[in-house]
Amino acid sequence: MQILIAGASGFLGQRLIPHLRSSGHQVTQLVRRPARNAGEVWWDPMAGMVDTAVVSAADAVINLAGAGVGDKRWTAAYKKVLVDSRIDTTTTLARAIAAAEPRPRVLLNSSAVGYYGDTGDRAVDEQSPAGDGFLADLCKVWEAATVPAEDAGTRVVLLRTGLPLARDGGLLKPLYLQFKLFAGGRMGSGRQYLPWISVPDWLAAVTYLLDADVSGPVNLTGPDPVTNAEFSAALARQLHRPNLFPVPGFALQAVLGEFAGEALVSQRVLPGVLTREGFPFRHRTIDEAMAVAVNA
Template sequence: MRILMAGVSGFLGTRLVDLLVADGHQVTRLVRRPPRGPHERQWTPSAAQLDPALVAEADAVVNLAGAGVGDRRWTDQYKQLIRSSRVDATSTLAITIAGLSEADRPEVLLNASAIGWYGNTGDRVVEEDAPPGEGFLADVARVWEAATRPAEDAGVRVVRLRTGLPLHRDGGLLKPQLLPFKLGIAGRLGSGRQWIPWISMSDWLRAVMFLLARADLSGPVNLVGPAPVTNAEFTRELARQLRRPAIIPIPGLALKAVLGGFAQEALTSTRVLPGVLNRAAFSFRLPDLPTALHAALHD
């Protein structure tokens, strides 16, 4: 399959490119800088600049582009970048797809989204049919997903990848926690009662491949594991596997002092289940936290 992909240099994108290539797919990487190799092509999503011929050559488009949510303190300027980097990339791709003739359009657009769509659900279990919640990330997810509509209206299969928290020692939720845990100065965040919608990295990758191939699946899909846990449970299991204590809780006020606006999101409870994947009989290889954490730390 010929795949046009944006967001190739991120935590998830680099791994997905490697898997797609290993599986025999031809991947053209969209980059914002001058190309450095034969498989790269430049685009400028902030100015809606993308060569339609690149899209017309693709069987599928995968878009994971977006500034990292936890990479920096949330200033007003960075919050705008979080929003614009997602919406501009998605809108540019979707509008370009819609502008092609029916024969030239790709078969599918797999577009990143996030479980931030649901906001704070507390202890309430939600699946893909739940409405958007409240808060900054919920608002971002709403406009982000809406930006895919031109492609969907043009008859292209659109899958919105509502990604949870993939586990891997090199990034995401896990990496910033490893040093404090190893030093014995870690603990639960806030009350610890908030739910964490984790997923193993291998299952996230397998789920994307699964959705790429399943022509009968479209719309929002929760990319989360089947067994969410609370922050307190996650903390205990990570401490057990690292053989370190985790007895120093980090109060909400301290988080806010360090993280600013992102602290509220770090304390948000999102109890999400993979409804679409479950109904489609997707098989999770690492369905529970102990096995997923072990793989994240050692594989």
């Protein structure tokens, strides 16, 4: 399969490209700097510019583009960056797909479990409604930006990704260092649910969805969401470190600002579509996933 991928510079994208190539796919990467080799093509999503011939040549498009949610404090300016970096890229690709002839068969477009807001102890799946808050509102407009591709007849899959576990990226990166330094513990009350997924399962799920008869939202989360306290205990077990130093909510607020409120929400998100499809999770428990993340 010929795959066109955008936003592959993050820790997931950097893993996805070699994974796809090792699975036999041909991959072309959209980049915003000058292209350096035959596997790269320049584009300017903020200006709505992408080569439609390159889009037309693709069997599938994967869009992972978007500024990091936890990379900076949520000033008004950075919240605009978070929105624009997702909407501009998705809109540009969706319109290019709609205009292409022939069109790619499928668009896998990033979204996030932030769509559901704070679910408390209530389990949710893809049939559950959107929640409230900045991230939920962002996910709604982000997903809506794919409509031109869907209306043109391309199968669209919305990748509502949870928390992929890797010691060099995402939520686990700062926690890994804290625990290694014997300073780890739960965040806030520890009762909030975390929708984790192992990176190998995330990669396998994305590859599976290229050909699966599935459209619409798909939760990329493990089958057994755990509380933050259970998550922290699993990390402590893997690193043979104590789990003694909780980070109170007010401390997170001082460091993260408005993002602290989102970091402490509870999201008990289940992978309903993948489960119904019989997707073979390799890492079904937090201990299995944490072992892979820590020892990879």
